[in-house]
Amino acid sequence: xxxxxxxxxxxxxxxxxxSILNCDYTNSMFDYxxxxxxxxxxxxTFLISISSIKDKNEDGxxxxxxxxxxxxxxxxxxxxxPGDSAVYFCAAGGATNKLIxxxxxxxxxxx
Amino acid sequence: xxxxxxxxxxxxxxxxxxLTIQCQVDSQVTMMFWYRQQPGxxxxxxxxxxxxxxxxxxxxxxxxxxxxxRPNLTFSTLTVSNMSPExxxxxxxxxxxxxxxxxxxxxxxxxxxx
Numbered sequence: 480x481x482x483x484x485x486x487x488x489x490x491x492x493x494x495x496x497x498s499i500l501n502c503d504y505t506n507s508m509f510d511y512x513x514x515x516x517x518x519x520x521x522x523x524t525f526l527i528s529i530s531s532i533k534d535k536n537e538d539g540x541x542x543x544x545x546x547x548x549x550x551x552x553x554x555x556x557x558x559x560x561p562g563d564s565a566v567y568f569c570a571a572g573g574a575t576n577k578l579i580x581x582x583x584x585x586x587x588x589x590x
Numbered sequence: 591x592x593x594x595x596x597x598x599x600x601x602x603x604x605x606x607x608x609l610t611i612q613c614q615v616d617s618q619v620t621m622m623f624w625y626r627q628q629p630g631x632x633x634x635x636x637x638x639x640x641x642x643x644x645x646x647x648x649x650x651x652x653x654x655x656x657x658x659x660r661p662n663l664t665f666s667t668l669t670v671s672n673m674s675p676e677x678x679x680x681x682x683x684x685x686x687x688x689x690x691x692x693x694x695x696x697x698x699x700x701x702x703x704x
Contacts, residue, residue, distance in 0.1 A: 513693075520599070520697070520698070520700070521697050521698070522596070522684075522695030522696050522697045522698050523633070523682075523695050524695070525692035525694070568632065568633065570633075570693075577623075577638070578623075578633075578635070578686075579635075580625075580632040580633040580634075581632055582631060582632040583632060
């Protein structure tokens with residue numbers, strides 16, 4: 480049972496445009512959500528997080544939106560840059576401190 | 591934050607052998623986590639390693655196959671035992687900074703079993 484889902488395995492965006500990565504979850508007990516970026520041959524690096532009591536968190540070019548009623552979150556990157564090309568994972572956590580990861584979306588930003 | 595050094599970064603191993611992966615953190619942490627990422631899959635938690643107690647394994651993972659050591663608050667090892675080609679994956683160690691905080695990952699170990 481995949482509790483965290485990223486239904487788009489890949490996304491291609493032109494440089495300067497907005498990238499929108501989506502994530503759905505099934506467990507209403509998750510308390511917080513995070514996005515990670517992963518380059519080949521490197522471990523995931525933390526990008527941005529959001530608590531379940533918020534609906535938006537912004538950090539520079541990155542904004543995460545949370546829609547609890549729809550059990551959906553999204554990561555917006557604007558403007559997109561070629562260096563943003565990587566695999567993006569969403570993750571969810573709760574009282575157990577364990578993170579449940581989605582399957583990832585490969586973002587390609589075209590110059 | 592935390593800086594995590596993981597080694598080896600990659601290895602090619604014969605089936606039936608074992609490989610031990612080391613994870614060193616630059617600060618003391620209570621819990622360390624071991625993940626596996628199979629090709630095209632998400633990161634799957636193998637076990638949680640607490641210092642001074644046995645590791646807690648997730649469903650589908652057993653101590654005989656993935657023994658874990660946690661001798662102190664900055665170090666842990668994961669052994670992949672009696673390997674088969676199905677064990678070919680990226681293995682990652684991780685620590686979390688508090689409840690709701692971000693997790694920090696090592697660079698991963700890319701294991702290929704032939």
